[in-house]
Amino acid sequence: MSRLVAVSNRVADPRNAAAGGLAVALGETLNATGGLWFGWSGRVVETAQGGTPGEGELHLQHAGDVTLATVDLSREDHDAYYLGYSNGVLWPVFHYRVDLADFDAGHLNVYRRVNQLFARKLAPLLRPDDMIWIHDYHLIPLAAELRAMGCGQRIGFFLHIPLPPPPILTTIPQHEWLMRALFAYDLIGFQSQADLEHFARYAQSEAGAEPMGDHRYRAFHRTVRAQAFPIGIDVDEFVSLGKGHEAQETYEMMMAQYARRRLLLGVDRMDYSKGLPERLKAFQALLAQYPENRSSATLIQIAAPSRESVDAYADLRRQLEGMSGAINGEYGELDWMPIRYIHRTTSRRRLPGLCRAARVALVTPLRDGMNLVAKEYIAAQDPDDPGVLVLSRFAGAAEQLKEALLVNPYDIQGTAQAIQQALHMPLAERQSRHQKLLENIRAQDVHWWSREYLRSLAESDQG
Numbered sequence: 001m002s003r004l005v006a007v008s009n010r011v012a013d014p015r016n017a018a019a020g021g022l023a024v025a026l027g028e029t030l031n032a033t034g035g036l037w038f039g040w041s042g043r044v045v046e047t048a049q050g051g052t053p054g055e056g057e058l059h060l061q062h063a064g065d066v067t068l069a070t071v072d073l074s075r076e077d078h079d080a081y082y083l084g085y086s087n088g089v090l091w092p093v094f095h096y097r098v099d100l101a102d103f104d105a106g107h108l109n110v111y112r113r114v115n116q117l118f119a120r121k122l123a124p125l126l127r128p129d130d131m132i133w134i135h136d137y138h139l140i141p142l143a144a145e146l147r148a149m150g151c152g153q154r155i156g157f158f159l160h161i162p163l164p165p166p167p168i169l170t171t172i173p174q175h176e177w178l179m180r181a182l183f184a185y186d187l188i189g190f191q192s193q194a195d196l197e198h199f200a201r202y203a204q205s206e207a208g209a210e211p212m213g214d215h216r217y218r219a220f221h222r223t224v225r226a227q228a229f230p231i232g233i234d235v236d237e238f239v240s241l242g243k244g245h246e247a248q249e250t251y252e253m254m255m256a257q258y259a260r261r262r263l264l265l266g267v268d269r270m271d272y273s274k275g276l277p278e279r280l281k282a283f284q285a286l287l288a289q290y291p292e293n294r295s296s297a298t299l300i301q302i303a304a305p306s307r308e309s310v311d312a313y314a315d316l317r318r319q320l321e322g323m324s325g326a327i328n329g330e331y332g333e334l335d336w337m338p339i340r341y342i343h344r345t346t347s348r349r350r351l352p353g354l355c356r357a358a359r360v361a362l363v364t365p366l367r368d369g370m371n372l373v374a375k376e377y378i379a380a381q382d383p384d385d386p387g388v389l390v391l392s393r394f395a396g397a398a399e400q401l402k403e404a405l406l407v408n409p410y411d412i413q414g415t416a417q418a419i420q421q422a423l424h425m426p427l428a429e430r431q432s433r434h435q436k437l438l439e440n441i442r443a444q445d446v447h448w449w450s451r452e453y454l455r456s457l458a459e460s461d462q463g
């Protein structure tokens with residue numbers, strides 16, 4: 001088997017299961033092939049006033065048989081590449097929020113420069129028969145930069161976020177350059193069929209690509225294979241985390257507090273794509289329309305801090321604080337508050353217990369590549385007495401999780417009705433829905449995802 005070289009904005013030690021989904025997904029193959037994981041070190045180096053941005057220093061570290069190679073970024077590079085272009089243009093537009101994009105040409109130049117820097121640092125570490133797997137929107141042009149330096153290895157890309165349809169994608173002033181860069185890969189992976197269809201439409205209408213069968217498209221003198229590989233979770237890991245002391249303790253604490261009440265749960269990064277204000281409005285509508293839920297239903301909303309130096313995120317925080325305060329003020333009782341809003345990260349070891357104690361999970365993003373919380377909630381349930389997943393039709397996960405209660409998060413009344421239905425769903429229906437959902441997330445777990453992707457990359461014709 002070829003050595004796997006993984007590239008992503010952030011790098012984690014694959015021996016640490018708590019490092020997250022990607023570490024688990026890539027860890028197996030990285031370990032088996034003595035692989036290399038390359039990315040930004042997470043360190044920002046201040047440059048002297050008036051000084052030029054520094055060339056990032058390369059750090060090599062060993063994590064068992066895996067080599068971690070990371071590069072520092074200067075303050076200027078980090079701000080324009082990470083905050084400015086990746087999270088100020090690509091993140092909003094790819095989540096259909098053109099209104100939040102700041103198309104500053106200077107940011108694009110730095111985005112390109114940082115991708116060139118990564119290519120320069122990575123290329124000397126590569127071997128001729130390596131298989132390279134690049135992740136996410138921060139690194140779209142990396143393969144093109146590597147090709148320009150003469151790298152002929154197989155290179156695959158996986159986009160963790162949605163790809164919007166052409167009328168939205170083409171609002172990016174440099175969309176042609178960006179999409180042309182995708183054709184430097186041998187395989188492009190998307191989260192959903194919808195994203196793949198958007199790519200195919202763009203390739204045909206904007207780049208004149210010819211579909212060549214077997215998921216292949218030819219344009220810009222290169223052939224690329226494009227397929228959907230919905231990412232999953234490590235179900236067994238999450239189940240066993242649920243048996244741990246902290247998860248059990250959390251479950252028991254929640255059950256003791258909510259024995260007579262109904263617990264609803266939302267767990268998200270604080271991000272405007274996650275539909276948090278709409279979710280609070282739907283919960284408010286539930287209390288207004290179905291008064292039996294007053295003094296009874298409580299929504300715990302964890303909004304883990306994220307990208308706080310981007311303006312849109314600070315605005316969202318203020319909005320959520322205002323809304324949860326107003327709803328609690330209007331409906332709260334001496335012994336009951338409708339919303340428990342927590343703007344802090346919760347320990348991962350507690351999450352399965354919290355999920356298991358919640359009768360209903362609200363996973364209602366306005367747009368989401370996949371959404372792993374939906375899958376974690378299913379994995380954490382007691383199959384004999386499972387809770388109900390209310391899921392946005394605009395999450396990639398909705399293509400797979402058909403037995404969830406699918407909602408349009410913009411439809412506040414419709415979402416409130418679905419929550420009411422979830423709260424009153426009979427046991428037999430909860431069990432049968434949960435069983436099918438669990439089968440689904442087990443069949444397409446994170447190990448399936450990386451296996452399928454790497455198999456397809458190994459099989460794709462080069463160029």
Ligand code: GDG
Nearest residue numbers: 160231268269304344345346347348368369370371372373
């Ligand atoms: C991107 C795409 C795609 C959340 N709050 C806490 C916490 N979390 C954990 C969850 C879950 C993960 O973070 C979030 O994953 P999501 O998939 O829900 O969302 P993004 O972060 O936006 O991820 C997304 C994903 O990439 C993978 O491809 O599914 O569509 O946007 O695991 O449990 N974990 C802890 N405390 C928290 O407060 N410990």
